Amino acid sequence: MNQREKEQYLREYAILKSQGKPFFPYAVAKDSAMAAIVLVVIIVLSIVLGAEMGPKADPTTTTYVPRPEWYFFFLFELLRVIKPPQFVPLATIGVPTICMILLFLLPFYDRSPERRPERRPIATAAGIFTIAAMAFLTYLGASAGSPNEIDMKPPAGLKGAALGEWNRGKLVAAQSGCLACHKIGENGNDGPGPHLTNIGSVLPESAIAQTLRNPTAPMPSFQTLAETQPQKFQALVSFLGQLR
Amino acid sequence: MARLKLPVPPVPPALKPRPARPGTGNGRVGPLDQAAEAGITVVDWIDERTSLSGGLRWMLFRKVPKGTNWFYTLGSAAMFAFLSQAVTGVFLAMYYDPSPTHAYESIRYVTNEAFLGEFVRGMHKWGSTVMVILVFLHMGRTFFWGAYKYPRELNWVIGVVLLIMTMTMSFTGYLLPFDQRSYWATIVGVNINGTGPLIGPYLSDFLRAGPEFGATTLSRFYAIHMMLVPGLIAALIGAHLYLVAKLGTTAPPWIKAKPDERLTESEV
Ligand code: HEM
Numbered sequence: 001m002n003q004r005e006k007e008q009y010l011r012e013y014a015i016l017k018s019q020g021k022p023f024f025p026y027a028v029a030k031d032s033a034m035a036a037i038v039l040v041v042i043i044v045l046s047i048v049l050g051a052e053m054g055p056k057a058d059p060t061t062t063t064y065v066p067r068p069e070w071y072f073f074f075l076f077e078l079l080r081v082i083k084p085p086q087f088v089p090l091a092t093i094g095v096p097t098i099c100m101i102l103l104f105l106l107p108f109y110d111r112s113p114e115r116r117p118e119r120r121p122i123a124t125a126a127g128i129f130t131i132a133a134m135a136f137l138t139y140l141g142a143s144a145g146s147p148n149e150i151d152m153k154p155p156a157g158l159k160g161a162a163l164g165e166w167n168r169g170k171l172v173a174a175q176s177g178c179l180a181c182h183k184i185g186e187n188g189n190d191g192p193g194p195h196l197t198n199i200g201s202v203l204p205e206s207a208i209a210q211t212l213r214n215p216t217a218p219m220p221s222f223q224t225l226a227e228t229q230p231q232k233f234q235a236l237v238s239f240l241g242q243l244r
Numbered sequence: 245m246a247r248l249k250l251p252v253p254p255v256p257p258a259l260k261p262r263p264a265r266p267g268t269g270n271g272r273v274g275p276l277d278q279a280a281e282a283g284i285t286v287v288d289w290i291d292e293r294t295s296l297s298g299g300l301r302w303m304l305f306r307k308v309p310k311g312t313n314w315f316y317t318l319g320s321a322a323m324f325a326f327l328s329q330a331v332t333g334v335f336l337a338m339y340y341d342p343s344p345t346h347a348y349e350s351i352r353y354v355t356n357e358a359f360l361g362e363f364v365r366g367m368h369k370w371g372s373t374v375m376v377i378l379v380f381l382h383m384g385r386t387f388f389w390g391a392y393k394y395p396r397e398l399n400w401v402i403g404v405v406l407l408i409m410t411m412t413m414s415f416t417g418y419l420l421p422f423d424q425r426s427y428w429a430t431i432v433g434v435n436i437n438g439t440g441p442l443i444g445p446y447l448s449d450f451l452r453a454g455p456e457f458g459a460t461t462l463s464r465f466y467a468i469h470m471m472l473v474p475g476l477i478a479a480l481i482g483a484h485l486y487l488v489a490k491l492g493t494t495a496p497p498w499i500k501a502k503p504d505e506r507l508t509e510s511e512v
């Protein structure tokens with residue numbers, strides 16, 4: 001907007017304003033009606049849906065679903081959509097940071113005087129696209145389950161104690177939320193972490209244990225599990241080591 | 245002493261109180277008149293010392309432009325949702341204990357034992373969802389209608405900070421019940437933060453109060469959730485509203501000003 005356009009806007013706005021109505025009581029009445037609606041909606045949600053609680057936080061176990069509040073789903077889904085691990089930082093923070101900067105600076109790069117959405121096709125299209133993308137990612141996030149079971153046959157030839165260990169490891173893996181981020185065989189979500197289906201042939205057991213203790217973000221560390229329940233941890237590692 | 249004068253709201257004539265007819269009032273002052281007089285005296289006393297009425301009049305009796313419609317209530321609805329969160333939050337804070345050993349127990353107490361506890365907790369929990377939705381709708385309205393353009397750029401920037409603060413509230417609040425889901429989701433969330441450029445790792449360390457998720461992490465989240473960020477939000481809403489009153493709200497972009505008739509040229 002140049003100086004002339006600014007002055008023109010202010011002039012026109014002054015006329016519109018002088019033809020308007022006082023904030024009190026006209027706008028205040030509408031605002032109050034809206035506030036009443038908001039209050040009723042919150043109360044109804046509270047009564048109908050309540051406030052449930054999960055089991056108490058326990059750093060050593062398991063059976064958890066690392067799931068954020070639903071309006072963060074789209075961020076988490078971004079991780080899944082942008083696949084290769086070297087791009088993970090880009091997905092987690094890069095894209096949101098860029099979006100935030102674009103949002104902050106919006107009034108400074110969109111300087112045309114036009115305000116009607118249908119005459120600002122780029123801005124309107126970008127806005128609609130952003131909303132659609134966020135809605136789509138939120139939907140994906142909402143429908144992506146985080147299964148707590150691994151449906152898999154033990155490798156042939158595994159017997160006795162080794163088979164027991166394998167089964168226990170499978171249970172720990174299933175209950176530790178790995179499937180929220182990893183795919184093991186047919187189970188779990190495809191991302192943000194890599195497939196673990198053949199992890200045993202990619203990494204030796206010691207390296208797997210090392211990863212679990214000291215992983216790259218966003219994967220949580222399972223150091224506490226290793227310290228407090230070494231057998232469980234060992235079972236988990238040997239289960240993973242036999243995935244080939 | 246100057247009497248406080250407020251413009252009379254436009255009331256239909258039928259509802260207006262009739263002035264007393266001369267000769268009926270017999271000159272005596274009833275208790276009702278005395279009470280009204282006392283009220284006016286108190287207001288005048290305060291106003292003489294603070295001059296608040298000027299600001300109030302400026303805020304309340306500014307004009308909103310022609311065409312202002314229901315979409316303009318979204319901002320104040322977001323503010324109302326914030327107030328509701330503040331009030332219900334105070335009640336939750338009366339019971340909450342931000343230590344890893346007691347947090348879960350205290351929330352369980354609120355939910356199952358305290359009078360109306362689950363109801364208030366539900367209002368706080370669902371109120372956060374409602375507030376986030378309202379903030380996004382309000383932002384969408386200002387975006388699609390180009391309300392962020394000259395002279396309201398600064399108000400947009402403040403708005404973006406409010407958006408980030410609102411999301412921070414919900415992120416920090418999610419940990420507080422300290423159940424399995426909130427615990428592990430927060431660990432992953434903080435880890436995601438840590439992958440950010442430049443300040444990412446520092447931000448994560450700050451949030452966790454150290455390199456590991458420890459005993460002080462919870463009280464740090466609590467302090468951020470109930471003191472730091474709400475204070476910032478309240479202050480920023482104040483600035484946001486000051487600018488709204490100072491600059492006026494936009495008219496919907498379709499409304500064109502008809503110049504004053506006396507100023508238009510007519511063809512001869
Ligand atoms: C806690 C969150 C917020 C509250 C309580 C709030 C409150 C308000 C209120 C009461 C108004 C007055 C008129 C209206 O409702 O349109 C307003 C106007 C405005 N807000 Fe917000 N707001 C919030 C967040 C935001 C966000 C996230 C943005 C955008 C990034 C934003 C940008 C604006 C702009 C540009 C105006 C001027 C609109 C106009 O003049 O038509 N606000 N805000």
